[in-house]
Amino acid sequence: MRRTRKGPACLPWALALLLAIPLQALAADPLPSWNDGPVKQSIIDFVTRATTEDGPGYIPPEERIATFDNDGTLWQEKPVVQGAFLLEQVKAAVKEDASLAKRQPFKAVLEGDVALLSSMEEPQLMALVAATHAGKTPDELAREARAFFQTARHPKLGVPYTQLAYAPMLELLRYLRANGFQTWISSGGGTDFMRVVSEDTYGIPPQQVIGSDLKEKFDEGNGHPVLRREARLDHVNDKAGKPVGIEQHIGRRPVFAAGNVRSGGDIQMLQYTKEQPRPGFSLLINHDDAEREFAYQEKNDASLKAAHEGGWTVVSMRQDWKRIFPEEGR
Template sequence: MERHTRRQSVWALTLLLAIPLQALAAEPLPSWNDGPVKQSIIDFVTRATTEGHPGYIPSEERIATFDNDGTLWQEQPVVQGAFLLEQVKARVREDASLAKRQPFKAVLEGDVALLSSMDEPQLMELFAATHGGKTQDEFAQEARAFFQSARHPKLGVPYTQLAYAPMLELLQYLRANGFQTWISSGGGTDFMRVVSEDTYGIPPQQVIGSDLKEKFDEGHGHPVLRREARVDHINDKAGKPVGIEQHIGRRPVFAAGNVRSGGDIQMLQYTKEQPRPGFALLIHHDDAGREFAYEEKNDASLKAAREGGWTVVSMRQDWKRVFPQEGR
C-alpha cells in the first residue's frame, strides 16, 4: 500500500510538472481588470481547448496573430520611425540633396508628429532609400545597436521595456494553452525579428512584416542576402491576410490589432468571419495618463468592431497596468 501511494504521488508530481505554470495560475491574465473583456478571452480559450465542446479547436489550428506597433508595444512614436531618423541622418551625410526632399526633410527636423503619423508604405520607402544594397547581417547589426542605445523621447526607457504587460501575459496564456503566437505587423520584418524573441517570446520565423526585395549575392565566395532599394510586400491593411496566408498557410483563430490607421481591420475581419468564428481583439488607446490617448480620423476600426462583434479593449478601464515596470 505504501509503495502504491508513493507511485501515485510520483505520478501526480509528474503531471503537475507537465502543466504550464500559467495554466496553474489562480488568476489568468493578472494585469487585466476583471470584466467582460478579460472574461471573453478566457471563455474563448476554454472553449477552444475543451475536447467535445462545439468551440473546440485542434491544437494544430490554434494560430494567433498580433499586430506589433500599438498592439504589443507603444507606437508614439513608431519605433521603426525613430530608428529611421538615425538612418536618414547617416544617409544625408552621404547625399546632402536628400535633406531638401520630403519626407526626409521633416524627419531630419525631428518632426515626431510626422513619424507618428507615417503609414507603412512611407516607412518602407524610407527603408528602401536608407538600406538598399546592405546585407541582412549589416542591417541586423544596425538595428541591434539602435535598440541598445535608443530611449523613448518622453518615457525615457529603452523601447523594448515598453511592451504592454497585459499583452505579454496574453501571449504567455495562449501559448500555455497550445496556441502558436505570430506577429503580423506593417513594420519591417527584419527590424522586428531582432527583438521579437527576447521581448515577446516569439521566434524570428514567426514574424510577418513588410519587406524589401532581396537577392542572393555570392559575395566573392561568402554568400549573403542583399537588400534592394525596392519594396516587395507591404504587410498592412489588405496585405496582412495575404502575408498570413503566404507564411502560415492557415487562417488565424485569434487576432489582435489596435485603433490607429485602420491597418488591422482586414486581419481581424479575416480571423472573425470564417466557418469557425475566430476571436478578434482591438486595443483602444484611451489612457493619456499611463500611455497615450488618440483616435482615428474616420473611426474606421471602432466602427468595424461594432459591426463585426469584435472585443474592444479600453486601456484605461481593462488594464490594471500598462507597462511591466508599473506596480500591479
C-alpha cells in the same frame, strides 16, 4: 463532551460555496494585469472552449494560430519605434547623399519632427526603409537595429523601447502559448527590424514574424553568398496586405488576432480572423488612456465601427488594464 458531527450533513453547504466561486478563481489568474470584466472573461472563455476536447468550440492544436499587430498592439507607437530608428538611418544616408536633406520626408525626419514620425503610415515608413537599406544584408541590418535598441530611449517616457511592451499583452501571449497556440507577429513594420527583438521581448521566435519587406537578391559575394536588399518594396504588410502575408507565411487562417485603432491597418486581419467557418476571436486595442499612455483615435473611427459591425472584442486601456507597462508607475 458532545462531539459536533461533520460529514454528509455539511456537504450541501460546502458544495454550494464551491459552486459560488468562479472557476477562474480556483487557479492562478492567467491575466493578472487585466481588470476582471467582460473583456478579460471573453478571452478566457474563448481559450477554454478552444481547448476543451469534444466541446463545440474545440480547435485542434495545429490550427491554434494567433496573430498580433506590433506597434500600438504589443508595444507603444507614439512614436513608431521603427520611425525613430529610421531617423538614425536617414542621418547616415545624408552623409552619403547631401541632396536627401532637402527632400521630404527626409527633411522633416532630419529636423526631428516627432509628430511626423508618429503620423506616418507603414507605406511611408517602408519607402524610407527602401531608401536607407538598399544593398545591405540581413546581418548588417540586424547589427544596426541591435545597436539602436541598446542606446535608444523613448523621447517622453525616457526608457528603452523594449521596456514599453504592454504588460497585459505579454501575459496574453504567454497564456495563449500555455494553451497550445502558436503566437505570430503580423505587423506593417519591417520584418528584419522586428526580428531583432521579437524573441527577447515577446517570446516570439524570428521565424514567426511577418512584416513588410524589400525585394532581395542573391549575391554570390566572391564565394561568400549573401542576400542583399534592393531599393524596391516587395510586400507591405498593412491593411489588406496582412491577410496576404499571413497566408504566404503560415498557410492557415488565424483563430485569434489582435490589432489596435490608429489608421485602420488591422481591420482586414481582424475581419479575416473573425469571419470563417469556425468563428475566430478578434481583439481591438483602444488607446483611451492619456494619463498612463496616450489617447488617440482615427479620424473616421473606422476600426471601432468595424469592431461593432463584426462583433469584435474592444479593449479599453483605461478600463480593462490594471497596468500598462511591466514597471509600475510608468
